[in-house]
Amino acid sequence: MNALTALPTRKDEAWRYSAVEALVGADLDAWRAIDVPAGESYRECLTIEDSESTELRRLRVSIGESARCELFAVIAAGRLGRIEVEVRLAKGAHFELGGVTLGGRDTVREFVTRVVHAEPEATSNQVIRSVHWGKGTGNFLGQIDVVRDAQKTDAAQSFKGLLLEKGASVNAVPQLEIFADDVKCAHGASVGQLDETARFYMAARGLSPELARRLLVQAFIGDAFVALDDEAERERLMGVALAKLDLHL
């Protein structure tokens, strides 16, 4: 079929802060399905670390009753690097997302999630940390839907941005639509710079500004992988992230 799919524009809510001009030629229909059967556990670690132009990962995740799905991801490459996740949670299921974006120049790196608590007693936790410099942008658009019957839902979202240079930016758009009354939904977002006092303290112990920055960034993004119970994988993801930091700074 020769359908000319119109590219998204910034008027589309899910593309509001994206680099839509970098989408030309991208395959927007390439959604990958992950189905976690009832009672089972699934974990995947994703990295975007090579691409120079645009790299999209679009996942549609269905988590069965009392099942568990954990995604951990680093987006550290691409003019536009974007991981989009749509999740549907059945009763008592859990979804965990730990994500890190890093980037400088004029890159955009973003997580866009939609987590649907479709049945009662499901839980979800999303932790995103974004570190940007140059004219780099990091985004987290996180939507949580709690349907009317999904009582005892416990959903949490945490976003923190760290701007290493003037000109970099981050955007956080939490969006909660809650139609049940007995639920817990927590979300928090903050943006900051490197702690100058800590940097001087570290320098006074002999750490160069580069080493001090690396340690502080490592500590900052570490939050996203606290729930990753696999040390080797955690170190691999950290390595991918910090290598990009070293390269661009």
Place this chain on the structure above:
Amino acid sequence: MLKIDNLQAEIGGTRILNGLSLEVNAGEVHAIMGPNGAGKSTLAYVLGGRPGYEVTGGSVEFIGRDLLDMEPHERAAAGMFLGFQYPVEIPGVSNVQFLREALNAQRQVRGEEPLSGGDFLRLAKEKAGLLKLDMDMLKRHVNVGFSGGEKKRAEMVQMGILDPQFAVLDETDSGLDIDALRIVGEGINAIMRAPEKGVLLITHYQRLLDYVKPDYVHILSKGRIVKTGGPDLALRLEEEGYEAVAA
């Protein structure tokens, strides 16, 4: 070892140090005492190279080098240790990682081999023992959740591990109870009392000097040294107050 000559410094346009001169030779411990606002902490930060503390005149020579021309981390590698009045918390970074990276960064500048993980842990354990600080504290994040006294002891453990040639200790005694004061005092002696080392102790009170006997005591007032004497000067200060003694 450390030669400060007519040092002038300001913060945000306000002059704090007004022509301060002081010389510390190897093997000596000097105490600097003075009322609030005299410029004691400013002196410590200027020697450490803290951003925002602007030197407007004078010179500081450290082991034959121009200290003021060096970046803060270069000063550390050259052998200068700054003990903070308020040690900084660094969430997410363990003491062990922080200190091992700091020590190895200093060793690299000095052209020495990095210390292996095992050797570093042995060293850290020895120095923690000296300050009676539980080794588990060093596995925790830098100063996070430490009490005031624990922070000061941890600061001295850092000094023990980094083994500097010269230490500027800014009110290391504040926030310590009597037992901790003795432990910290003995720690300073064990780490820094050596013929090739020097110490500048900044303090409000005489009590630390019971444990760390200074060779010289200076009174700092309005950004300059107004009086210099032996240990007895600190005792007189305690009895008579700054105004009477410095007049």
